[in-house]
Amino acid sequence: MMTAQLIDGKLISAQIKEEAAKEAAQIKAKGVNPCLVVVLVGNDSASQVYVNNKKKACEAVGIRSVSYELGADTTEEELLHLVAQLNADEAVHGILVQMPLPMQINEEKVILAIDAKKDVDCFHPMNVGLLHTGGNGFLPCTPAGIIELIKRSGHTIQGQNCVIIGRSNIVGKPVAMLLMQENGTVTICHSKTRNLAEVCLGADIIVSATGKVNTVTADMVKAGAVVIDVGMNRNEAGKLCGDVDFDKVKEIAGAITPVPGGVGPMTIAMLMKNCLVAAKMQNNLM
Numbered sequence: 001m002m003t004a005q006l007i008d009g010k011l012i013s014a015q016i017k018e019e020a021a022k023e024a025a026q027i028k029a030k031g032v033n034p035c036l037v038v039v040l041v042g043n044d045s046a047s048q049v050y051v052n053n054k055k056k057a058c059e060a061v062g063i064r065s066v067s068y069e070l071g072a073d074t075t076e077e078e079l080l081h082l083v084a085q086l087n088a089d090e091a092v093h094g095i096l097v098q099m100p101l102p103m104q105i106n107e108e109k110v111i112l113a114i115d116a117k118k119d120v121d122c123f124h125p126m127n128v129g130l131l132h133t134g135g136n137g138f139l140p141c142t143p144a145g146i147i148e149l150i151k152r153s154g155h156t157i158q159g160q161n162c163v164i165i166g167r168s169n170i171v172g173k174p175v176a177m178l179l180m181q182e183n184g185t186v187t188i189c190h191s192k193t194r195n196l197a198e199v200c201l202g203a204d205i206i207v208s209a210t211g212k213v214n215t216v217t218a219d220m221v222k223a224g225a226v227v228i229d230v231g232m233n234r235n236e237a238g239k240l241c242g243d244v245d246f247d248k249v250k251e252i253a254g255a256i257t258p259v260p261g262g263v264g265p266m267t268i269a270m271l272m273k274n275c276l277v278a279a280k281m282q283n284n285l286m
């Protein structure tokens with residue numbers, strides 16, 4: 001029985017961070033010290049881990065990182081005030097507010113308040129719009145990481161049937177845009193899609209981003225397809241797993257990402273690239 005190529009997100013993200021480190025050194029040689037500010041509000045333990053990993057990645061790449069850790073009772077006004085201060089600080093090139101935010105804070109308002117030129121998450125509507133018309137340099141981190149995983153593991157996107165399951169603003173919609181820019185033929189599926197299995201069986205590339213265990217089962221996958229799993233779920237045993245029935249699908253697919261160790265690490269590697277884009281844009285080095 002065939003076993004799929006394992007797409008190693010840890011390895012590919014390490015390569016991207018090495019490339020970013022070289023670029024950071026070149027930017028510094030021109031007198032610019034790239035700087036990312038990460039803002040964490042509240043005590044979400046997973047968010048604390050991600051923020052720490054972002055700090056470590058900055059250190060490895062040579063990006064100055066500053067973090068603000070605010071209490072869970074922080075008001076929207078207080079957070080917006082901090083964002084305004086960071087917008088005005090010329091030494092700060094990238095601003096990232098870790099999501100999710102506590103209930104009392106409106107995430108959309110916060111995203112809108114971040115200067116679009118410092119929006120290294122590429123969440124601001126201005127940057128989302130620019131992505132649709134060709135882009136300004138920032139790429140949404142997880143979607144851009146998915147494209148890198150596919151290409152760097154030796155797979156072509158041009159002309160391929162790409163099926164995305166999930167239509168979120170953070171993954172589904174932007175990954176559709178990026179796959180189209182790579183000349184893929186894109187179908188977006190969601191909870192109301194009829195005959196999901198049939199649609200998936202026509203796919204050369206499947207990207208699943210539903211946050212539901214076993215969204216993609218072996219009977220939905222064409223032999224040799226590339227399967228990208230964006231899910232981060234817990235199974236019945238409490239173990240971290242993706243949306244894809246990995247053990248069975250790997251016997252059918254041509255290539256597959258694991259969870260953990262697939263898409264997740266790419267998010268932070270692509271963030272490093274956006275921080276360098278921000279530093280270059282703000283210093284006319286593009």
Ligand SMILES: Nc1nc2c(c(=O)[nH]1)N[C@@H](CN(C=O)c1ccc(C(=O)N[C@@H](CCC(=O)O)C(=O)O)cc1)CN2
Nearest residue numbers: 050096097098099100121141260261262263264265267
């Ligand atoms: N402002 C933002 N908030 C959030 C983002 C984001 O891109 N910007 N994405 C997620 C969290 N996230 C980064 O912030 C993130 C999630 C997961 C991983 C990762 O490497 N996952 C590992 C598994 C980790 C584990 O064991 O729990 C993997 O998949 O291998 C990195 C970054 C929501 N918030």
